[in-house]
Amino acid sequence: MPHATTADGQRIAYQVRGDGPPLVLLAGQSNSHAWWNPVRPDFEASYRTITLDWRGTGHSDKPDEVYSTPGFADDVIAVMDDLGLATAHIYGASMGGRVAQWVAINHPDRVNALVLGCTSPGAAHGYERSRELRRALADPKRTGRVLLDLMYTPDWLAANPGPHPVLGDPNMPSYAKARHLVASNKHDAWDDLPRITAPTLVLHGTDDVFSPAANAPLLADRIPGARAELIPGARHAYFHEFHTTAGPIALEFLAQSD
Incomplete structure (x- = not known):
């Protein structure tokens, strides 16, 4: 598996298909x-x-140090550099959407079009999950089941027992999980979002309470020229359960910038 080497010497695994x-x-x-x-x-x-x-997951290096969403964005650029890509479309979901914001903000000449899925500008100005939900997620006896219910509708889960690849890297060290949580929680791109110049599509499920759907119009209003599309009935993993709806929306948007 190929790896890119970052400015701080970490090896980031990537996959191309x-x-x-x-x-x-x-x-x-x-x-x-x-x-x-x-x-x-x-x-x-x-x-x-x-x-x-991401650093801390999969086949990438797993340093026990401070992680951040702008730092993850630099890792994305390192991968693009390793592949010799001057530009690319960027589609980030959840924390990946937070990282994608920084790719577009800090490296505007590298982004052809931007898709931000089920994400937010950060807690300081965005809409966050409820206190009750945070408590439920903090309970190790309930976390897995709570996450599944946040990601998918009950009918879909009944018909698709898994495994579900959106529940986290099972081999990730505990310290790296904590580092990821802090990085995502500290994300705040609000002041810089108006600097995004790439054509931007914001996608979100209407029934997402993990990253509340109200974040979609908030981001679209903050990013010049952006538009939001809400997927009716979808939860956080809208891109998976509702892929026959969400995929064509994203593909049609991206094709306009090819």
Whole structure:
């Protein structure tokens, strides 16, 4: 598996599939590239898809040090550099959407089009999950079940018992999970969002309470020229359960910037 080396000497694993213009897919907090596996084929017919394992996950290095969403964005650029990509489309979901914001803010000349899925500008100005939900997620006896219910509708879970690749990298060290949580919680791109120049689509499920759906119009209003699309009935993993709706929306948008 190929690796890119970052400015601070860390090795970031990445994966490439498909043909066409490059599309970088960025996973959620504490997840490896496996987050995108169920829907990656939807994009491979039109794009050369690129995923990566965040530092702390998968086959990437796992330093026990401070992580941040701007730092993760620099790791994305390191992967693009290793592949010789001057530009790419960027599609980030959940924490990946937070990282994607910084890629577009700090490296505007590297982003052709931007898709931000089920994400937020950060706690300081965004809409956060409830206190009750945070308590439930902190209970190790309930976390897995709570996460599943946040990601998918009951009917879909009944018909799809798993495994579910969006629940986190099972081999991730506990210290790295804590580092990811802090990085995501400290994300705050609010003041810089108006600097985004890439065409931007914001996608969100209407029934997402993990990252509340009210964040979608908030981001779209803050980013010049952006538009929001809400997927009716979808929860946090809208891109998976509702991929037959969400995938074509993203593909149509990206095609306008090819």
